[in-house]
Amino acid sequence: MTGNVSSLKIAARIRQLASNRAYPVATKTPGRSVQATRKAIVENLWMHNRGWEELAEEDPIVPVSGKGARIIDAEGKSWLDVNGGYMSVHSGYGQVEIADAAAEQMRKLHYFPHGTASEPTAQLAAKLAEMTPGDLNRSFFTSGGSESNETSIKIARAFYRRAGHSGRYKVISRRDSYHGALGLTMWLGGSSQASTRADYEPAYPGMVYAPQPYPYRCEMGGETSDECAERCANQIQKLLEFHGPDTVAAVIAEPISVPAPVAVPGDEYWPRLREICNKYGVILIADEVITGFGRTGKMFAVEHWDVVPDIMSVAKGIVSSYLPIGASIAREDIANAFAGGTDTRYFQHVLTFSGHPVAAAAALKNIEIIERENMVENARVVGAYFLDQLTELKDKHEIIGNVSGLGLLLGIDLVKDPETKERYEISDGVSAALVKLFEARGLILRPSASAITLGPPLIIENGDVDEIVTGIDESLTQLFSDMHL
């Protein structure tokens, strides 16, 4: 395997592969409305993560309907959505009950007068208090994951002002974590691969960075996952001591971080984080935006380690992306600092769409379906099978450096060389080539420069897993021979 593949050669090859869409087969010729949609995509739409020039060179997929883990595009082709939207379509596409619940609420009362709360919003808050661990009993609703984390950090900082510790404002997050795209949240975590923040300097004040407990690439030199967990957690303690605990408001972490890719920490990590935060009186925020609502085979991923965070951020799976809603859920002792009814005590934080009744009604129905259909257990069982199948591929493809995952959150770390573990860069073209190879096999799956992360709807079965694993296997084989890796 050679690491220095010429990017020109790859670009030419990608174009060739792009014309190689053997499957799925179109059943309709593109009608006028598809053409109009594509024209609008290329000329007017500002999509996230995709450039319009790149889109102009292909016929962008225009999904028009969906059922389970599959969508149908405007030309009648069927696709398996391996990441269920943005790892956010937990209960699957086409859940008519959710659509009905939302429509019914919209017909009855689509919004609420200033200073009032609607029935589904209050019921959703009660449901979250019942289903989250410990005394995480009070929910502030948001429109998505970034807002949930932004809210959680604001709660943590405002909590300490109310407690008379206004010097506590710093936030510790981990490298290779992702917590959102807004003014504050974009400065949490960070990617080792791309400098996505360069356009927005200067950085938000008070950001402190710790290592990611990703055993395959342990920054602290841990050779086992336990060793890596212990060293990375201890590093948080050292940072707290270095900065002075009385300057730190919160530690924020995803139970399992996706960008690393899919860094499942050793079992000691989360209990140690809890212990350290207790010792120094720092608020522990669990970002369960991706991991929550069954994704990892438990309703919330912190339950794998019996840890109760002080604040939990959620979004995505709460409503399986049927509508935009998220929440920042606080423990009672945190929330109670904001009680008292005076202007100076309550939480000064208003979002017009917070607790939108239609989204809340959809979320309540979505959670009911996840529970009724045992989707959390399905994620655990099918996820274990998926992990086994992907692990088998590792022996076959040298480009696979590592496979990791828990439940239906899985990651494949691609390496130029298994010895050095060197990552691919975007300019190497591997991710672009893989997108086309996956598409040719009916899979919608978009790798990053050097990793494939997988987060399908929680309803998939072993047969779907076989289809995905075969698609990845064939694609890697073809990539290897086409690019002479």
Ligand SMILES: Cc1ncc(COP(=O)(O)O)c(C=O)c1O
């Ligand atoms: C762990 C985590 N936190 C926060 C976010 C941001 O969520 P949103 O895109 O809904 O703002 C994401 C999005 O992928 C995420 O994965």
